Amino acid sequence: MRADHSGGRKHAREEGEAAATQLATARAGTAYANGDPILEVRDLVKHYPLTQGVLFKKQVGAVKAVDGVSFDLSAGETLGIVGESGCGKSTVARMLVHLERPTAGAIRYKGEDITRLSGRALKAVRRNIQMVFQDPYTSLNPRMTVGDIIGEPYEIHPEVAPKGERRRKVQDLLDVVGLNPEYINRYPHQFSGGQRQRIGIARGLALNPEIIVADEPVSALDVSVQAQVINLLDSLQSEFGLSFVFIAHDLSIVRHISDRVGVMYLGRIVEIGTDEQIYEHPTHPYTQALLSAVPVPDPMARESRERIILHGDVPSPANPPSGCRFRTRCWKAQERCALEVPLLAVPAAFRLAPGPASHDSACHFAEEKHVVASREERDTPRGEGRGPEIEAPGTAVRKRPPHDPEAQGDIQP
Numbered sequence: 001m002r003a004d005h006s007g008g009r010k011h012a013r014e015e016g017e018a019a020a021t022q023l024a025t026a027r028a029g030t031a032y033a034n035g036d037p038i039l040e041v042r043d044l045v046k047h048y049p050l051t052q053g054v055l056f057k058k059q060v061g062a063v064k065a066v067d068g069v070s071f072d073l074s075a076g077e078t079l080g081i082v083g084e085s086g087c088g089k090s091t092v093a094r095m096l097v098h099l100e101r102p103t104a105g106a107i108r109y110k111g112e113d114i115t116r117l118s119g120r121a122l123k124a125v126r127r128n129i130q131m132v133f134q135d136p137y138t139s140l141n142p143r144m145t146v147g148d149i150i151g152e153p154y155e156i157h158p159e160v161a162p163k164g165e166r167r168r169k170v171q172d173l174l175d176v177v178g179l180n181p182e183y184i185n186r187y188p189h190q191f192s193g194g195q196r197q198r199i200g201i202a203r204g205l206a207l208n209p210e211i212i213v214a215d216e217p218v219s220a221l222d223v224s225v226q227a228q229v230i231n232l233l234d235s236l237q238s239e240f241g242l243s244f245v246f247i248a249h250d251l252s253i254v255r256h257i258s259d260r261v262g263v264m265y266l267g268r269i270v271e272i273g274t275d276e277q278i279y280e281h282p283t284h285p286y287t288q289a290l291l292s293a294v295p296v297p298d299p300m301a302r303e304s305r306e307r308i309i310l311h312g313d314v315p316s317p318a319n320p321p322s323g324c325r326f327r328t329r330c331w332k333a334q335e336r337c338a339l340e341v342p343l344l345a346v347p348a349a350f351r352l353a354p355g356p357a358s359h360d361s362a363c364h365f366a367e368e369k370h371v372v373a374s375r376e377e378r379d380t381p382r383g384e385g386r387g388p389e390i391e392a393p394g395t396a397v398r399k400r401p402p403h404d405p406e407a408q409g410d411i412q413p
């Protein structure tokens with residue numbers, strides 16, 4: 001059934017625009033200038049103890065889920081984090097939003113170490129760093145209305161929206177994410193997957209955060225809906241000056257949205273740089289292998305590229321290899337790789353020759369390899385080497401996401 005809400009749309013839009021201005025103004029006092037590091041993560045570690053025994057538990061080891069991760073996030077930037085399942089991406093995300101306490105390391109927000117904050121100080125910081133979860137089907141409470149779900153954060157932070165203003169604020173947020181504000185009393189099951197993720201995003205925006213940590217926010221969605229949600233995140237970022245940590249295993253999606261990309265393997269970042277550096281000038285063998293596996297729709301480009309097949313499984317994070325963790329699957333591995341942990345830094349070979357290959361890569365034998373089509377190659381017409389892209393009909397980045405009448409037609413009465 002197609003819901004008709006055209007009458008109230010213009011009014012809702014005007015109100016929504018005012019709301020957007022209000023949200024932006026509310027954050028203006030604390031906003032950092034674009035480019036300043038808003039988040040600095042240093043040597044972050046999360047080890048989960050492995051125990052034995054029922055009555056008397058004895059620690060016999062640890063799952064080294066995250067083992068020395070460092071990166072900066074600049075204001076207004078999107079940092080993508082990619083890697084295979086189990087490499088520690090979600091654990092990093094959970095630590096950033098204080099759902100997990102790090103075993104060691106530091107997270108600095110605007111220069112202040114927030115790692116071990118508690119009580120009021122933690123509450124204040126948490127407001128500014130919000131999370132959007134992976135699965136819109138399970139992350140929304142089916143017994144709560146959309147209005148209650150989006151407005152829930154106001155119970156903990158009533159200073160952001162006093163009781164009398166909450167309904168209006170939630171409606172504004174619905175409008176901001178492209179949903180009809182009149183749907184405020186509906187339940188999650190009455191929405192499609194993409195719409196539910198919009199609801200999750202609206203909840204993430206409720207407290208006017210500066211940083212959004214999005215953990216696989218589109219992995220559970222259909223491809224065409226993925227593009228719509230990505231484009232929504234893109235436009236919200238420009239509108240509210242948000243900084244994103246965007247976690248995903250799909251490299252094409254990460255490229256589409258990220259300014260910089262960090263590649264994780266077995267609890268560590270092995271390579272980090274701008275999207276051009278990582279996708280067009282990767283120097284770490286693991287990044288090259290990951291990129292070589294990205295599906296290429298164009299048959300000619302597909303045939304002409306080299307496919308790197310990695311052998312063996314990812315080792316257990318409870319017992320990672322010595323030295324370089326990737327060495328057991330790496331075709332370049334030598335004795336040194338078992339003995340010395342490669343540092344995440346610009347490799348010596350590229351230090352004196354600045355160029356796109358000159359970026360941080362944790363490999364003793366870092367070497368540039370052209371694996372995916374460059375931007376120019378991708379821009380050439382199909383059939384002449386055009387690479388993968390994300391696009392869905394009618395989803396070009398807009399200043400303000402419109403209500404999506406097609407998707408709203410999905411709503412069940």
Ligand SMILES: Nc1ncnc2c1ncn2[C@@H]1O[C@H](COP(=O)(O)OP(=O)(O)OP(=O)(O)O)[C@@H](O)[C@H]1O
Binds near residue numbers: 088092249317
């Ligand atoms: N609470 C926990 N106790 C023990 N081990 C855990 C816990 N949470 C995560 N792990 C382990 O830590 C490692 C990293 O998990 P994490 O969920 O961060 O990986 P991921 O890269 O996000 O993978 P996915 O994409 O599948 O979610 C995995 O080996 C996982 O089994």
